[in-house]
Amino acid sequence: MPIPILKLHNYLLVSIQTEIDDKTAIKFQENLLDKIYKTGASGVVIDLTSVEIIDSFIAKVLGDVVAMSDLMGAKVVLTGIQPAVAMTLIDLGIHMQNIPTALDLEQGLIKLHQELGE
Amino acid sequence: MEPQTSCVTIQKEWDIVGARHVARDMARSLGFSTVDQARIATAVSELARNIYLYAKKGQIYFDIIDSVDRKGMNIKVIDSGPGIEDIGEVMQDGFSTSGGLGAGLPGVKRLMDEFDIESEKGVGTVIYVKKWVR
Amino acid sequence: MNSKFEGIVLENSEKIVEMWLEEIGTLRKENRTESISIDLYESTNREFVDVIFTSIKSHGSTNAVEEFSEKIINLGWPLSYITDGLQVFRRVTIDFILRQSERVDTEYISNVLSSVDEWVEPIIRILVNDYSGNWEHIVSLQRVALQELSAPLIPVIDGITIMPLVGTVDTDRAKLIMESLLQGVITHNSEVVLIDITGVPVVDTMVAHHLIQAAEAVRLIGAKCILVGIRPEIAQTIVNLGINLTDFPTKSTLKKGFLTALEITNRKVVNVKSSENDIEKLIESIQGE
Known part of the structure; x- marks a missing residue:
């Protein structure tokens, strides 16, 4: 099942609710870029509250999607990363240094709003 | 508790997700904290992906260690893939032959408490990892 | 027998x-x-x-x-x-x-x-x-x-939480600190966490490494981490050991760190009443009579 991407004004909202396997992740990357292109969205919030595991592959896909969206002029904020997931990522040595993060969807939208100066 | 074992065969991409589930369920039933459950599941995910990417087919065995003084989980990963030529090289951070993040094996080592690897070129690779309940 | x-x-x-x-x-x-x-x-x-x-x-x-x-x-x-x-x-x-x-x-x-x-x-x-x-x-x-003493978390005001650390930090304790730090950020919905290391006697490469990891994990879940309570000798060891803390905002005292945290959350401390004004008003009112 593809991950739904919702549009709100000029933002896109994504909430990842299911266990993601590699194919779904790649498919999601394509779909999101496609949607950014079609809608001309200027910001994206990807909410990871219900994601229990992020391994190096999913982390790479997420990191790539942020960089790619940036190239297309859409700022991405990752929200709701669980403590357990954050610690696992640190242990793995994945720091996602240049990726903006926020506590939850609401904070994410506020952050986008501030950074885009709208 | 009777010693329990389960085995997952990795052959398809979806098997990676299956292995993660088995790891997490077993870790939860053993009383690992949420964080350690995530650590174990993530380590298994990395190991399963290595099989899928490099060896195409392999098995992951999960064992419960229940001794007098401590409990833990023992995981053995076996494949009959191409083997690893230079183990020192793959244990370095940032080394990757697949274009990934290169966090694979050294990351797994950090996620778990014990890590051991044996590999022979053309024969295959066996990786043993352990995690103790804190 | x-x-x-x-x-x-x-x-x-x-x-x-x-x-x-x-x-x-x-x-x-x-x-x-x-x-x-x-x-x-x-x-x-x-x-x-x-x-x-x-x-x-x-x-x-x-x-x-x-x-x-x-x-x-x-x-x-x-x-x-x-x-x-x-x-x-x-x-x-x-x-x-x-x-x-x-x-x-x-x-x-x-x-x-x-x-x-x-x-x-x-x-x-x-x-x-x-x-x-x-x-x-x-x-x-x-x-x-x-364990109960090792990683206390104090939510001071909305969005700002302080973790005062006292004593030696080893690997086990560092893990505990990280867990309770991250859990605390979620439960208190904190935007900024201050880690106060005034009571940590020695900051070596290992302790610094754990602190950096904790700060990075905090950033991943969407909050900011400020390290406060850096005494002169700690600053010296950190630089002498070649530890890079540049990605990690630091302040010498908890007070300064708290003010920075207020700034980040768009707030500041204001006196409710200024005593000088009070006296002027008093004089004015007396003169007016």
């Missing part, structure tokens, strides 16, 4: 007790019981030897021994008192039995030894187990108490 020796010992219990009491009396210095009053020492000795004989009579019934061990542990007597006491009993008894018989050969001696050991061993096992069990219990209680 065993029952024969048992007979000898029980019949002559008074003599053996006397010999035992005499020897144990000389051991007061060595087994760290000098602080105990002579009366109590002697009455406990009596009780101890009674317990030994009860145990022999009842062929290994443990009730009396358990009661005695509980009592003596509660009184805080050293374990060496118990082990010395049983050693002395063993020596005295063997000596006594051997002296009772005319015919003494190797087999006989070995029989005597094994019988006496059979009496003493269960007692020593119970007492040592009870003692070590008691110690383990204390250690585990202290560990829990230490």
Whole structure:
């Protein structure tokens, strides 16, 4: 099942609710870029509250999607990363240094709003 | 508790997700904290992906260690893939032959408490990892 | 054989007790019981030897021994008192039995030894187990108490949380700190967390590494981390060790860090009333009358 991407004004909202396997992740990357292109969205919030595991592959896909969206002029904020997931990522040595993060969807939208100066 | 074992065969991409589930369920039933459950599941995910990417087919065995003084989980990963030529090289951070993040094996080592690897070129690779309940 | 020796010992219990009491009396210095009053020492000795004989009579019934061990542990007597006491009993008894018989050969001696050991061993096992069990219990209680102290989290105002760290940070504690830090950020919905290391005596590469990891994990879940309480000597070691903390905002004191945290959350501290204004107003009102 593809991950739904919702549009709100000029933002896109994504909430990842299911266990993601590699194919779904790649498919999601394509779909999101496609949607950014079609809608001309200027910001994206990807909410990871219900994601229990992020391994190096999913982390790479997420990191790539942020960089790619940036190239297309859409700022991405990752929200709701669980403590357990954050610690696992640190242990793995994945720091996602240049990726903006926020506590939850609401904070994410506020952050986008501030950074885009709208 | 009777010693329990389960085995997952990795052959398809979806098997990676299956292995993660088995790891997490077993870790939860053993009383690992949420964080350690995530650590174990993530380590298994990395190991399963290595099989899928490099060896195409392999098995992951999960064992419960229940001794007098401590409990833990023992995981053995076996494949009959191409083997690893230079183990020192793959244990370095940032080394990757697949274009990934290169966090694979050294990351797994950090996620778990014990890590051991044996590999022979053309024969295959066996990786043993352990995690103790804190 | 065993029952024969048992007979000898029980019949002559008074003599053996006397010999035992005499020897144990000389051991007061060595087994760290000098602080105990002579009366109590002697009455406990009596009780101890009674317990030994009860145990022999009842062929290994443990009730009396358990009661005695509980009592003596509660009184805080050293374990060496118990082990010395049983050693002395063993020596005295063997000596006594051997002296009772005319015919003494190797087999006989070995029989005597094994019988006496059979009496003493269960007692020593119970007492040592009870003692070590008691110690383990204390250690585990202290560990829990230490854990509760090790990573406290104080939500000061909405969005700002402080974690004061006191004492040495090792790998286990660092993990605990990270877990409770991240969990705290989620429960208190904090935008900024301040880690105060004023009470951490040494910041070496390992501690710094753990702190950096904690800060990075905090950033991943969407909050900011400020390290405060950097004393001059800590700043020196950090730079001398070549630790890179540039990605990580730091402040010398908790006060400065808190002001920065307020800035990040778009707030500032304002005096509700200015005292100067009050006086001016007072003067004005007086003049107006």
